[in-house]
Amino acid sequence: MTGSYNLSHLKHLESESIHILREVAAEFRNPVLLYSVGKDSSVLVRLARKAFHPGAMPFPLMHVDTGYKFPEMYAFRDSFCREIGARLIVERNETWIGKGCHPLVEGVEACCGHLKTGALLDAIRKHGFDAAIGGARREEEKSRAKERVFSVRDAHGQWDPKNQRPELWDLYNPRIREGESVRAFPLSNWTELDIWQYIRAEGIPIVPIYFAQERLVLRRNGVLIPQMPGAAAEGAEMCLCRFRSLGCMPCTGAVESAAATLDEIIAEVAGARKSERENRIIDLTSDSSMEQKKKEGYF
Amino acid sequence: MDVEKSLLRIVTTGSVDDGKSTLMGRLLFETKSIFEDQFEAIRKTSAKRGQQDVDLSLLLDGLAAEREQAITIDVAYRYFETPTRKFIIADCPGHEQYTRNMVTGASTADCAIVLIDARNGVLTQSRRHGFILSLLQVPHVLVVVNKMDQAGFDPAVYRGIVKAYEAYARRLELRDLAFMPVSALQGDNVAARSDRMPWYEGPTLLQYLETLHVNPEQNLIDFRFPVQGVIRPGQDFRGFSGRIASGAIRPGEEILVLPSGRRSTVKAIETFDGDLPEAFAPQSVVLTLADEIDVSRGCMLVRPRNLPLVGNHLDAVLCWMDDAPLDPGTQYLLKHTTQTVKALVSKLVYRFDVNTLHRESAARLELNDLARVELQTTLPLFFDPYKLNRATGSFILIDPVSNRTVAAGMIRGQCAPPPGPKEAPPAQAHSPNTFARQANLPREAREARNGHGAAVLWFTGLSGAGKTTLGRALERALHQRGCQTTLLDGDSLRQGLCRDLGFSREDRTENIRRCGEVARLFFDSGHIVICTFISPIAKDRDSVRSLIAEGRFFEVHVDCPIEVCITRDPNGLYGNALTGKIRDFTGISADYEPPPAPEVLARTDRDPPERIVADLVRALERAALIPPGTPAP
Numbered sequence: 001m002t003g004s005y006n007l008s009h010l011k012h013l014e015s016e017s018i019h020i021l022r023e024v025a026a027e028f029r030n031p032v033l034l035y036s037v038g039k040d041s042s043v044l045v046r047l048a049r050k051a052f053h054p055g056a057m058p059f060p061l062m063h064v065d066t067g068y069k070f071p072e073m074y075a076f077r078d079s080f081c082r083e084i085g086a087r088l089i090v091e092r093n094e095t096w097i098g099k100g101c102h103p104l105v106e107g108v109e110a111c112c113g114h115l116k117t118g119a120l121l122d123a124i125r126k127h128g129f130d131a132a133i134g135g136a137r138r139e140e141e142k143s144r145a146k147e148r149v150f151s152v153r154d155a156h157g158q159w160d161p162k163n164q165r166p167e168l169w170d171l172y173n174p175r176i177r178e179g180e181s182v183r184a185f186p187l188s189n190w191t192e193l194d195i196w197q198y199i200r201a202e203g204i205p206i207v208p209i210y211f212a213q214e215r216l217v218l219r220r221n222g223v224l225i226p227q228m229p230g231a232a233a234e235g236a237e238m239c240l241c242r243f244r245s246l247g248c249m250p251c252t253g254a255v256e257s258a259a260a261t262l263d264e265i266i267a268e269v270a271g272a273r274k275s276e277r278e279n280r281i282i283d284l285t286s287d288s289s290m291e292q293k294k295k296e297g298y299f
Numbered sequence: 300m301d302v303e304k305s306l307l308r309i310v311t312t313g314s315v316d317d318g319k320s321t322l323m324g325r326l327l328f329e330t331k332s333i334f335e336d337q338f339e340a341i342r343k344t345s346a347k348r349g350q351q352d353v354d355l356s357l358l359l360d361g362l363a364a365e366r367e368q369a370i371t372i373d374v375a376y377r378y379f380e381t382p383t384r385k386f387i388i389a390d391c392p393g394h395e396q397y398t399r400n401m402v403t404g405a406s407t408a409d410c411a412i413v414l415i416d417a418r419n420g421v422l423t424q425s426r427r428h429g430f431i432l433s434l435l436q437v438p439h440v441l442v443v444v445n446k447m448d449q450a451g452f453d454p455a456v457y458r459g460i461v462k463a464y465e466a467y468a469r470r471l472e473l474r475d476l477a478f479m480p481v482s483a484l485q486g487d488n489v490a491a492r493s494d495r496m497p498w499y500e501g502p503t504l505l506q507y508l509e510t511l512h513v514n515p516e517q518n519l520i521d522f523r524f525p526v527q528g529v530i531r532p533g534q535d536f537r538g539f540s541g542r543i544a545s546g547a548i549r550p551g552e553e554i555l556v557l558p559s560g561r562r563s564t565v566k567a568i569e570t571f572d573g574d575l576p577e578a579f580a581p582q583s584v585v586l587t588l589a590d591e592i593d594v595s596r597g598c599m600l601v602r603p604r605n606l607p608l609v610g611n612h613l614d615a616v617l618c619w620m621d622d623a624p625l626d627p628g629t630q631y632l633l634k635h636t637t638q639t640v641k642a643l644v645s646k647l648v649y650r651f652d653v654n655t656l657h658r659e660s661a662a663r664l665e666l667n668d669l670a671r672v673e674l675q676t677t678l679p680l681f682f683d684p685y686k687l688n689r690a691t692g693s694f695i696l697i698d699p700v701s702n703r704t705v706a707a708g709m710i711r712g713q714c715a716p717p718p719g720p721k722e723a724p725p726a727q728a729h730s731p732n733t734f735a736r737q738a739n740l741p742r743e744a745r746e747a748r749n750g751h752g753a754a755v756l757w758f759t760g761l762s763g764a765g766k767t768t769l770g771r772a773l774e775r776a777l778h779q780r781g782c783q784t785t786l787l788d789g790d791s792l793r794q795g796l797c798r799d800l801g802f803s804r805e806d807r808t809e810n811i812r813r814c815g816e817v818a819r820l821f822f823d824s825g826h827i828v829i830c831t832f833i834s835p836i837a838k839d840r841d842s843v844r845s846l847i848a849e850g851r852f853f854e855v856h857v858d859c860p861i862e863v864c865i866t867r868d869p870n871g872l873y874g875n876a877l878t879g880k881i882r883d884f885t886g887i888s889a890d891y892e893p894p895p896a897p898e899v900l901a902r903t904d905r906d907p908p909e910r911i912v913a914d915l916v917r918a919l920e921r922a923a924l925i926p927p928g929t930p931a932p
Contacts, residue, residue, distance in 0.1 A: 002556040005547070005579050009306040009385040018583035019542040022527040024598055026637070045614070050571035053585070055532040071839045098364035138376040145375040164373065166399050168384055168406040170542070171634050171695045189387055259837050272334065 001022075010198055014047065017186040017221055019170060020149055021051040021133065025058045025182045027174035028131040032185075034120075035061035035081075035088070037073045038246040039206050040135035040187060046204050047186060048133075049084065058088035059133070064123060066115035067097045068248035070226075076207045091123035103250050114246075117296055120204055121157040131174075131182045139191045143291035151187050152170035155179035159294045193269050200262040210256045210265065212242040304380065305513050310389045310404040310437065312428040313414030318445045319800060321354075322411060322414065322483035322504075323377060323390055329490035332379035339913050374400045387887065398427065398667040399620035402707055403738035405432055406693070409903050410439040410511055411732055417450035417480070421463045427653045429464070433471035434616055434709060436667065441477045447496065448482040454498040456713055470656055479504060519579060521683065522546030522554075523607060523691050525598040525636035530585055538569055538585040541596050544636065544690035546602075547579035548586070555603040559680045559896030562599055562603055563590040566661065579689075593895035597638040599681045599691075611676040611845055612714040616685075617644070618669050621698065621705035631705065635680050637695040642696065646673035673714050678841055685709035745825030752924035753822050755847050756915065758831040759840060759894065760857030760902075761886045762872055763864035765903035766831040769857060772912045774829050780916075780928060785821040789813060789832040802883040808839050815843030822847055827919070835885045837892040853918065856897035857905045862884045 007015065013286075024031050035041045048057045063077060081088040096114040103111040124132060138145045148164055150172040156203060166172055176182060186197075199206060217224040218236045226249060227236045241254035241267075259265045313319040313380045327833045338353070345354040366878045377388040389404030405411060411432045415425050425442075432440050444462055450456040457480045466474055480488060480499050487493030502510070523544040530538040548554070548565055551653045555562050568575040569585040578584045586600065594600070601607060619625060625644055633642035648671040650661035664670050681744045685692030696706040746752050755774070758766040767788060774786045793800070797813055800806040811834050821828045836841050844852045864886065876884035899918055919925045 006305065006513070007582070010306045012306045012581070015542060015581055015583040022540055022583070023637075026528050051573040052530060054569065055530045056534060071752065097779055116780075139378045142375075145377065146373045161373065166403045166696055166707070166834070167704070168403050168707045169689065170407075171693065173634065173695065173702070173704045175632070175699075189376070189378070190378075191385075193380070194385070194439045235461070278563050 010194060010201060014050070014198070016170070017044075017190065018051040018197060020172070020184060020186040020221055021048050023121060023174070024131050024133055024182075024186075025052070025170050026028060027172070028182070030127070031059045031128050031131040031133060032062045032089070032124075032127065032129045033057070033059055033133045034135070035063050035077070036135065037063065037069065037077045037201060037207060037212060038135070039195055040137065040190075042204050042206050043190075043198055044135040044187060044260050045080075045086070045134070046202060047085070049060070057086060057161045062089040062091060062127075062129075062132075064093045064116060064120045065090050066248050068115070070207070070208045070209060070249055070252075072207055072248065073246060077204060078204075080205060088119075089123075089127070089201050091119055091126075093119035094121065103248075108251060113296065117157070122254075124157065129181060130176065131184055133184045133186065135187050137187050137192075137195075138185075143294060145234050147185060147188065147294075149185055150174060151183045151185065152176060153181050153183060157181070158296060161291065161295070193266070196262065196266045196269055200266065207246060209243050209246070212240055212260045212264075214238050215241055215254060217241060217254055224255065225250075225253055300536060304383060304385050306385050306387070307410060307507065307511060307513055308387045308389070308408050308425050309410045309412060310391060310401070310408035311412045311414065312391050312401050312432075313416075313424075313445075317414040317416045318483050319390065319529075322412075322443065322445060322489070323388060325483045325486060325489050326376065326388075326504070327485065330379045330381060334376075340476065364873065367638070374404050381505070381509055386508065386806060393766070398431070399618065399707075401428065402431055402435065402618045402620070404436050404691075405435040406707065408435075408437050409513060410441065410508070411437045413440060413442045414463070415442060415444050415460055417444050417446045417456050417460065419904055420460055421467065423654050425464070426467055429468055429473065430651070430653045430656065430717065431669075432692040433473050434618075436472075436474075436689060436709075438473045439477070440473050441479060441504075441507060444478065444480045445483050446661045447480045447487060447493075448485050452487075452493075452495045453481075454496070457499070464734065469555040471740070477501075479506070479507065515896055516780070518545040518688060519547050520545075521605055521607075521688060522548050522602050523599075523636075523681075523683070523688065523693075523878045524548070524554075524586065525592055525594055525638070525639050526598045526600065526830055528596050532911075535590070536587070538587045539598075539600070540583070540585045541600075541637070542583045543578060543580040545580045545688050546605075547577060549577045549872050550574075553603055553648075554588070554600045555606070556592060556896075557599045557601060557607070558679060559593060559598070561590075563588040563592055565589075572740075583607055595895065597636075599636065601681070606712055607681045607688075609681050610680050610713045611679045611724065613644075613674045613680070613682075613708075614711045614714045615672055615674060615708045616669065616695070616711065617664065617672050618666045618707045619666060619705065620628045620707060621701075621703055622666055622700070623701070623705070624666075625706075630677075630699065632676070632697040633680075633694050633708075633766070634697060634798060635682065636691060638678075639697075640680065641677040643675045644672050648672060671711075674708075678838065682710050684712050686711075689915040742823050744824055749825050751827070751926065752922075753825045753827065754851045754853060754919060754922075754924050755822050755828045755830065755843075756853045756855055757818075757834070757840065757843065757918050758829070758855045758857050759834045759897075760901075761859065761861055761864050761891055762833060762884075763855040763867040763869060765908065766833075766857045767899075769855075769901060769903070769908055769915075770829045770831040772908050773915055775829055776916055777925070780925065782925060783824075783826045785826045785834075787818060787821075787828060787830045789814075792817070802889070804836070804889075807834075808837060811836070811839040811843060815846055818843065819846045822851070827924075833885050833891075835889065835891040839896065850922065853899060854913075855899045855901055855915065856894045856895050857901045858893070859902070863904045912916050 010075055052058060081284055093115050101114050136144055138147060141142045146161055148167045152217050153159060216229055216236050218227055218233050224241050240258055241255045243254050259268045311319055342353045344860050377392045379386050391401040391404040413425060413428050444460050454626045479501060480496055488503050492503055513543055516769045523546060524541050525544055526539045527541045530540050539866040550565050550567050553564050566587040566589045568578045627644055630643055633640050647661055649658040650668055650670040652659055684693045691766045692710045694708045695704050698705045742753055758770055760766055770786055774784045777784050792814055797810045814832055818828045818830050875881045885891050920927050
């Protein structure tokens with residue numbers, strides 16, 4: 001026997017995630033991978049390709065599109081999926097998009113409810129998916145810290161945090177009733193820093209707006225709201241900034257940063273004094289807003 | 300930044316109010332794993348509640364109900380890292396009603412932290428937790444005596460607790476037990492050495508966690524590879540995916556497939572990043588084999604000279620985790636590695652009183668109970684005792700109706716075979732007052748008188764494939780050689796013993812179960828039993844196999860393309876099936892599951908019956924069940 005039989009923490013996490021992805025593929029009839037175009041999705045897709053190599057991923061990617069994503073995200077999504085030969089499903093809540101649903105009009109919670117949660121649940125029903133693989137991490141948010149790897153949702157997509165199945169060893173219980181579905185979270189044990197280190201180690205492509213650049217923003221309550229050139233609000237200014245996580249344009253703030261390379265981002269994240277979702281308006285509305293949204297079916 | 304960090308999984312347990320959340324909050328705070336915005340949020344909440352210090356426990360109680368009741372309900376996972384190591388903490392609630400969560404957290408832990416309140420000493424809960432950690436074989440256990448500030452940093456208090464817990468732990472199987480005095484609230488001995496406890500000379504909590512030997516039990520000897528799936532992108536590639544449960548493997552090494560027993564060698568270890576010269580636990584890989592042999596999900600690849608135990612009668616410890624108690628009549632689903640089988644808890648041997656460690660007889664098993672039990676599974680499992688191998692020695696039970704995970708199980712080993720010539724019957728023991736008796740004359744005595752061994756030849760295949768023709772010819776050949784034979788034919792049994800059964804899946808299963816039991820009676824009487832049944836369901840055939848002694852069951856796949864069977868159609872059945880006059884007809888309106896690894900493959904479309912019969916006779920000769928001789932024509 002030669003060499004060391006110790007795995008680095010990234011290789012441990014990779015192996016665990018691949019095992020979970022293969023369990024999902026083996027135990028469910030019709031799984032789907034929820035692809036949100038962000039860095040976690042990029043890592044998730046890489047892991048899924050690894051899990052079934054040299055075969056193809058045995059499930060499609062699905063992007064639940066609110067219509068409010070950054071133009072760079074749409075461009076990246078389409079070229080990325082074409083390049084890796086993935087089957088991409090795009091689902092939108094056209095009814096509410098048509099009504100012009102907007103966080104500043106309907107309120108952040110109602111807007112998310114229609115365009116994200118509602119669209120996701122409709123899509124799961126429409127395609128008959130029995131498992132949806134998501135890139136959520138337990139470290140992200142305190143209610144997510146209590147999430148299982150295989151998380152059962154009832155026929156209305158709702159999460160019941162007080163009634164979760166115990167989950168032991170690496171034995172995941174895939175059994176559900178008709179109409180129920182499972183959200184599977186292969187990245188449960190990854191942190192933001194792990195994600196960035198893995199992206200660097202593996203050379204995984206990500207949306208360019210994670211890197212710092214001069215951008216037109218409006219400062220509001222310490223959050224930098226990106227502005228569309230030509231439609232900028234009064235008081236908008238140019239600022240060197242980047243996005244730490246990606247969501248919808250009206251609700252995703254940038255952070256001041258000069259980190260223009262992966263090494264710089266990793267150094268910044270490792271020394272970060274604020275949590276990753278600090279710029280996500282959706283989590284800031286109340287003390288348990290994420291838990292509430294998850295109970296309603298948000299993933 | 301150094302990416303090559305190691306990973307340590309920790310479980311934390313303690314009674315209510317031992318200050319566990321505060322300790323975890325302190326660890327996160329000291330390792331700068333708490334963010335300003337999170338800290339600000341809990342500072343506000345603490346102030347709102349009129350607390351002077353920032354209540355670090357608020358960081359961990361993620362659910363609204365937990366914050367309202369100021370208790371921890373569910374396991375919460377936390378992450379922090381130091382320059383050399385990443386830590387995953389499963390933070391488990393301490394109250395008794397949530398013990399199942401502790402078992403959950405402990406199942407994957409390398410290290411456990413048991414919190415004891417210095418003022419209260421060793422409570423029932425601390426004992427219970429130690430016992431559970433011992434059952435789950437968590438490699439390292441650290442007892443943290445907390446709230447030393449409120450005990451005046453008195454060494455006598457600390458030493459008293461150490462002594463009491465050590466006395467208790469002597470009766471457990473903890474492999475590595477350490478103690479440490481801290482004050483989580485004020486940070487003493489968490490990250491920085493306390494100058495208020497100079498009498499303590501050991502490491503701080505963070506030092507201890509950072510220097511703990513990871514993977515002390517990494518098992519590199521016993522290669523176990525539960526197959527998760529088959530990767531088959533095209534005709535020229537067939538690989539088996541899985542996560543190595545234990546051991547290591549290299550290309551060129553010989554493997555054996557369970558349950559078929561087929562052997563091959565590893566051709567390559569494939570990954571997205573290229574082939575590997577060697578793979579070891581817990582890597583996820585794809586293995587390709589040198590030979591085209593049947594392998595599917597639920598199979599296990601092992602080394603031919605290092606086999607796990609194989610059996611369907613398990614001796615195990617169960618932790619019951621559901622509100623509904625154990626129902627001895629329910630066939631639960633048992634998930635073990637990548638295999639899910641049905642299982643009946645056939646015997647409740649005893650229940651543990653976790654406070655006294657006494658064993659007590661019990662009629663029921665309820666939420667949070669721990670008990671030693673016996674289980675019968677419908678198909679054999681390939682396992683190791685949990686103590687030797689956590690990955691292949693653990694299982695969960697799932698309720699088939701509620702779908703809930705109702706129990707966690709740790710296998711101790713095979714059950715001792717009950718008195719009698721053979722292992723006990725599987726599944727439903729619905730005749731409560733019957734007893735397995737020692738056979739009057741052992742089979743071996745009958746075999747010695749007959750001059751040949753007993754065996755069961757099980758012919759399976761489509762209607763019209765030639766089972767009956769072959770079975771009858773084989774019986775005549777064996778009879779000529781002086782063998783005791785019995786021929787069991789599907790149609791004959793369906794006209795008598797099984798005339799109450801139809802052709803639904805359930806009825807087919809029951810039909811085969813009865814036929815299997817009859818075959819076993821003749822087998823135990825020393826006969827060579829020839830069975831000709833369509834028997835389309837693989838699991839049904841496997842359960843018959845499990846009734847018969849190892850090496851004595853010959854599955855003969857009578858294989859013939861259905862088009863040929865239709866043209867033969869000896870009884871005009873296909874004609875009626877094709878026009879829908881007969882329903883549930885195998886091959887037409889019901890599935891046939893071909894055996895993945897039959898002992899004999901008989902191709903009746905290709906080979907004449909005489910030749911197949913001669914092959915079968917030779918197979919019995921090779922197995923030394925009948926004496927060698929000139930094969931009958």
